[in-house]
Amino acid sequence: MATVPNLEQFAHFAAATDDSPVVMLNLIKFSDRTEYAAYGAAVLTLVAHQGGRLLWHGEPRQTLIGEADWDYVALVEYPDRKAFLNMVTTPEYQRIHQHREAGIAHTVLLACDALAVA
Template sequence: MKVENHIIPGDDQISAMMNDPGPSGPIVMVNLLKFRDKAKYADGSNPHMSGRDAYALYGAGVVPLVAKHGGRMIFSGPTTFLMLGMVEDLWDQVALVEYPTRKALFEMSSSPEYQAIHHHRDAGLEGQLNIETTPDFMISG
């Protein structure tokens, strides 16, 4: 299995997301996050900030946007141990985010509010995997 972390989706992935409505109900995005040691802002600002801290600025802004588009943050936390399997380099954090539809995710990530905070995500991430799942069942809470 080949695994490649990326920061933004490729053209094929964006096209598929835009042109395929996806599942008819909710989706949960599994985010496997790898942070830069030091944030890397395009304008050179904040050279001493960690990637994790830059991503935390993005996270503080994106959680209300997710809610505005009908979604919710289910879980976010650091990885602490690999219990099964083997990878060369473990991701730093895992986040689970529920959206009512794939379209809601696309609309949120295309919004001006999202574009205004996206630079913190880019500065903080070395790469990530985003995996769309459809729940067999949901535990409310």
Template sequence: MEVVNAVTPGPEQIAAFFGSGEDGPFVMINLLKFKPHATYADGSEPELTGREAYARYGTAVQACVAAVGGRQVYAGAVTGLMIGEVGELWDMAALVEYPSLAAMMQMIQSPEYQAIEKHRHAGLAGQLNIRTRPLGR
């Protein structure tokens, strides 16, 4: 199994994700890998770590998620691996529940989200976003 961390999905991934035909509540599993140092597009704040830059995003995005009826279920540091192998562990895992794909799309298109996304880009080396749905649906 090949694993490729990315920060931004490509057009095909976006179309497949939001055009999947699935609807209803889902939980997004976010596996996050931080940059050693934040890299803002304008070169500002080079003293910040990637984790610190992402923490700015993480704090602010909770209001964006709540505004569309979602909620953060869990967030924590990755501290070990019991089964399997990966070349390098992720730094953090977060679970975020959304009421629908439309709600998530509304959030990422909102001006509030667009204003904070710079912190996400500055802090992340890569991530995996895995959509899950409740069993029995």
């Protein structure tokens, strides 16, 4: 399974003209929790520098529907897609990205837009 977006996925995300906030839903299966912890501690500073914030994170306890085996779930909000793109293209992010890659066996990353509550 992939741990980084392919070029088509990245280009599609980057081409979006929407400037509303975006929440990134991270589903992660660890290969090395220590490596990912090093990434996680450093990336939150970079997220904050772009105006983003960690909304929620936790460990899944039980799958009720479907088949899933995730170790960690996080919701990270960015002011817009550009803020996320700015972050992942900084030299600082490139320096810590190795810890992410070493720490993740596989992942799903979904860009989510908010819907109005009825």
